[in-house]
Each structure stands twice: as structure tokens, then as C-alpha cells.
Amino acid sequence: MSDRDPRELVGSAPATEEKVLEAALRPKSLEDFVGQTTVRGQLSLVLESSRLREAASDHVLLSGPPGLGKTTLAMIIAAEMNAHLRITSGPAIQHAGDLAAILSSLTEGEVLFIDEIHRMSRPAEEMLYMAMEDFRVDIIVGKGAGATSIPLELPPFTLVGATTRAGLLPGPLRDRFGFTGHLEYYSAEELERVLRRSAGMLDIRVDDAGFAEIATRSRGTPRIANRLLRRVRDWALVHGVAVVDSGAAGEALDTYEVDRRGLDRLDRAVLEALCVKFRGGPVGLSTLAILVGEETETVETVAEPYLVREGLLARTPRGRIATDDAWRHLGLHPPDSAQSGRIPGDAPSGPWNGRDS
Ligand SMILES: Nc1ncnc2c1ncn2[C@@H]1O[C@H](COP(=O)(O)OP(=O)(O)OP(=O)(O)O)[C@@H](O)[C@H]1O
Numbered sequence: 356m357s358d359r360d361p362r363e364l365v366g367s368a369p370a371t372e373e374k375v376l377e378a379a380l381r382p383k384s385l386e387d388f389v390g391q392t393t394v395r396g397q398l399s400l401v402l403e404s405s406r407l408r409e410a411a412s413d414h415v416l417l418s419g420p421p422g423l424g425k426t427t428l429a430m431i432i433a434a435e436m437n438a439h440l441r442i443t444s445g446p447a448i449q450h451a452g453d454l455a456a457i458l459s460s461l462t463e464g465e466v467l468f469i470d471e472i473h474r475m476s477r478p479a480e481e482m483l484y485m486a487m488e489d490f491r492v493d494i495i496v497g498k499g500a501g502a503t504s505i506p507l508e509l510p511p512f513t514l515v516g517a518t519t520r521a522g523l524l525p526g527p528l529r530d531r532f533g534f535t536g537h538l539e540y541y542s543a544e545e546l547e548r549v550l551r552r553s554a555g556m557l558d559i560r561v562d563d564a565g566f567a568e569i570a571t572r573s574r575g576t577p578r579i580a581n582r583l584l585r586r587v588r589d590w591a592l593v594h595g596v597a598v599v600d601s602g603a604a605g606e607a608l609d610t611y612e613v614d615r616r617g618l619d620r621l622d623r624a625v626l627e628a629l630c631v632k633f634r635g636g637p638v639g640l641s642t643l644a645i646l647v648g649e650e651t652e653t654v655e656t657v658a659e660p661y662l663v664r665e666g667l668l669a670r671t672p673r674g675r676i677a678t679d680d681a682w683r684h685l686g687l688h689p690p691d692s693a694q695s696g697r698i699p700g701d702a703p704s705g706p707w708n709g710r711d712s
């Protein structure tokens with residue numbers, strides 16, 4: 356088992372000290388927000404209409420994988436509506452009373468952001484239904500037979516919920532959002548724009564080909580792009596490189612073991628175990644985890660989703676298999692499918708849908 360976090364570089368969750376830097380790099384307006392054209396367009400209509408009506412906007416749900424800009428968009432929504440933003444998260448609301456305290460202190464037009472909203476407790480969730488729909492909550496006072504409920508009117512507010520697991524949200528909660536925006540992975544060209552912006556703010560000099568090189572290794576995720584940019588900056592500083600070109604960016608990221616497709620040491624170890632030790636699979640997840648010296652959960656939630664999304668690995672009822680593309684990525688020849696017991700043909704690539712098979 357490695358003693359350092361294997362996802363330091365290409366994991367999509369932010370490290371603690373990274374959060375401060377992220378705050379500095381966050382775009383502050385819809386205009387500065389790169390990519391996500393569909394969601395951005397829809398959201399700007401929703402916000403414009405609320406401005407014209409001079410009323411609080413409909414509740415907004417933002418879903419999508421980590422690091423794609425949900426928190427950033429929530430902050431932009433408040434800023435665009437000139438509204439005060441209140442931030443909390445699902446895990447912080449364990450009792451209905453926690454939520455009641457927040458709701459009862461809201462002022463008119465405020466934006467309440469609940470991050471990881473799928474992790475809220477059941478009773479709190481039920482209180483939220485009524486608050487969202489009728490702008491009212493019932494506060495329970497006292498206990499047992501003497502308990503009474505006191506209805507409390509709430510001022511109109513806008514709830515913005517964010518979730519990485521939209522599928523875990525109960526239907527009644529999902530239905531109460533007037534608008535749901537699903538964030539998609541970013542294209543290389545969009546990531547280049549994110550990088551350009553960040554490099555400008557951090558005063559890092561990179562040329563066009565250098566940006567392209569970092570972008571293709573960023574797993575479609577702005578958070579990772581910004582992180583790789585900082586590592587490239589370190590490398591350039593130490594090596595006395597004034598302007599990072601594609602060669603320098605590539606060398607820097609090779610040093611950090613992030614390859615041309617954004618795969619890191621663990622991702623490659625998984626593919627190697629599959630291809631070299633098991634001739635492409637199928638192999639059970641726990642065997643795979645033992646072979647690469649990681650927890651089963653790390654392999655399943657951290658390495659696998661990206662490998663599946665890239666069309667390098669497929670999940671089948673019999674276990675994990677490497678696709679022909681995986682062999683080629685490792686510089687190996689895909690074996691003849693008849694000999695190896697593999698399921699022939701590449702796995703469907705397409706975006707990973709976040710669900711377990
Ligand atoms: N569209 C974008 N344009 C420019 N930068 C972006 C964009 N989206 C995200 N970023 C950058 O990526 C970082 C991570 O974004 P953010 O914190 O909003 O992700 P998230 O979806 O809330 O992730 P999580 O699910 O982990 O909470 C931000 O600091 C921001 O700098």
C-alpha cells in the first residue's frame with residue numbers, strides 16, 4: 356500500500372491547501388465561466404427572467420462529477436442576482452433542526468447553496484420539500500405527546516443544490532428544482548481556455564502548444580488542469596524555463612507520472628495488471644486491487660471511472676477487461692481474442708455515466 360495519496364495529481368477532489376487557491380481562480384461571472392455552453396445558456400435565461408420579474412429565481416440543481424464547476428456556478432448565480440449567498444452542505448445537516456435554523460434566518464432573495472445535497476438526512480430532506488415549494492416550514496416544539504408544530508413562513512429564496520450523484524436524489528426532491536443543469540467533462544479546447552485564464556492570473560508563461568499539452572492530460576476537469584499547471588510551473592521554475600512549450604510541459608508532467616492521456620501511476624498499474632498478468636481479463640475487482648497494492652474502493656471509485664470513460668477498461672458481469680485500446684496505450688499488441696478468452700472488440704467508450712455496473 357502506498358503511503359501517499361495516489362491521487363495527489365489526477366484525483367478530482369481538492370486537497371485542503373488547494374481550496375484557497377481554487378477560490379482565487381474561480382470565475383466570478385457567467386461570462387468568465389468557460390465552456391458548458393448549454394448549461395450556461397439555460398442558466399442565463401433563468402437568471403435574466405428572475406431579474407425582469409424582480410423575483411427570486413427558481414431553485415437550481417447542479418449535477419456532475421467533481422471539479423467541473425458546481426460550486427463555482429453556485430457562487431456565480433448569487434453574484435449575478437446580486438444576492439447574498441449562504442453556504443452549507445448535506446453532511447452538515449443531520450437533523451431537521453439544523454435546516455430549520457438555517458431556513459428561518461434567511462432573508463428575502465437570498466441564495467442558499469447546499470453542496471452534496473444527496474447526503475442530507477431524511478427528516479431534513481422532508482422539511483426541505485415544503486420549504487422549496489411553499490416557502491414554509493413546520494417547527495416542532497417540545498417532545499412526545501406535548502409536542503406542537505408551529506408553522507413558519509419563509510421569505511422567497513433560491514435554493515442551489517449541488518451533487519456528484521444525481522441518481523441518489525429522491526424523486527420528490529429532484530422534482531422541486533425548477534432547473535437542473537448537468538455539467539459535462541470539458542473538451543481539450545475548453546481546458547486550454549481555463550488554463551490560459553489561470554496562467555494569466557498566476558503569472559505563468561506558457562505557449563499555445565504548452566497549453567494544449569497540459570489540457571490533453573487534464574481528464575476533462577478544470578480542477579485537474581489548474582493543478583497540473585501549478586506543477587508545470589514548479590518544474591519550469593526549477594529548470595529555469597521562462598516560457599513553457601509543449602516539450603517542457605510534457606517533460607514536466609512525465610516527471611509527475613501523468614501520461615499523455617492523463618493516466619497516472621495507478622491507472623497504468625491497473626491496465627498493466629490486466630493486460631500483462633491476465634492477458635486482458637476478465638479479472639475480478641478484488642484481485643485487481645491486490646495486484647496493484649491498493650484498496651478495492653480506490654481502484655473502483657478512483658481509477659476505474661476514468662479508464663472506463665476513456666474506453667480503456669470495461670466492466671462485464673465476469674469481471675474487468677482491457678480493451679484493445681488499453682493494450683495499444685501500453686505499447687503492447689492486443690492479443691487474438693479467440694486465444695485469450697477476452698470479449699472481442701472495444702468497450703463502448705462514450706462518457707462514463709457514473710453508475711456502477
Ligand atoms: N468553467 C470554468 N471555467 C474556469 N474555471 C473553472 C470552471 N469550472 C471550474 N473551474 C475551476 O475548477 C475549480 C474547481 O471547481 P468547483 O470547485 O466549482 O468544482 P465542483 O464541481 O464544485 O467540485 P466538487 O464536486 O468537488 O465540489 C475552481 O477553482 C475553478 O477555478
Ligand SMILES: [Mg+2]
Nearest residue numbers: 425426427470
Ligand atoms: Mg464543489
